[in-house]
Amino acid sequence: MKLIIGIGNPGGEYVNTRHNAGLLVVDQINQIQNSKLKSQNYNSKLKNFVAKKSDVFMNESGSFVKGALSKYPSIPVSNLYIVHDDLDIPLGICKIQFGVGPKVHNGVKSIDEALGTDEYWHVRVGVDNRGNPTSREATRGEEYVLQDFCEGERKILDHVIKEVCKKLATF
Numbered sequence: 001m002k003l004i005i006g007i008g009n010p011g012g013e014y015v016n017t018r019h020n021a022g023l024l025v026v027d028q029i030n031q032i033q034n035s036k037l038k039s040q041n042y043n044s045k046l047k048n049f050v051a052k053k054s055d056v057f058m059n060e061s062g063s064f065v066k067g068a069l070s071k072y073p074s075i076p077v078s079n080l081y082i083v084h085d086d087l088d089i090p091l092g093i094c095k096i097q098f099g100v101g102p103k104v105h106n107g108v109k110s111i112d113e114a115l116g117t118d119e120y121w122h123v124r125v126g127v128d129n130r131g132n133p134t135s136r137e138a139t140r141g142e143e144y145v146l147q148d149f150c151e152g153e154r155k156i157l158d159h160v161i162k163e164v165c166k167k168l169a170t171f
Helices: 018-033 058-071 106-115 151-170
Strands: 002-006 049-053 080-090 094-098 121-128
Touching: 002 018, 002 058, 018 049, 018 080, 018 121, 018 151, 058 080, 058 106, 080 094, 080 106, 094 151, 121 151
Parallel strands: 002 049, 002 080, 080 121
Antiparallel strands: 094 121
16 A cells, blocks of 8 residues: 655645646646546556645644644655645656655655655646746745646646546556
């Protein structure tokens, strides 16, 4: 059994923000697991996962993850998958890596501190579109991740979310 946790920020004002990419992935996984997307061929493979959405703010993710792991004592940290946004990766790209996370990410840092390790799976969903000439003006990362995806970006993200689900089904 594997535990997938999407991290982000709770509350309606954050639903469509870049920081909530991890929560959006888990929404899709839960839809698949609930058989709402029966036509997808990876449905049965994702049944070996428990998928949870953090209900705390990003920078406090460690407490949620530690608590979730304690509810599933048979799942080792090495079978933990944290799904999060990543400004080190361009929008439209995702990476699933063991023990490799972004350079700076306070949510991931909180998890590392709470668990005492970074030796878990990082499902890194790229959200950086600041170099795109049609995107909004370049802003600081802390501000950028709290902004909503624009319509074109959301279409790209929706495609990536489906790809992440397919990749997770093969793990």
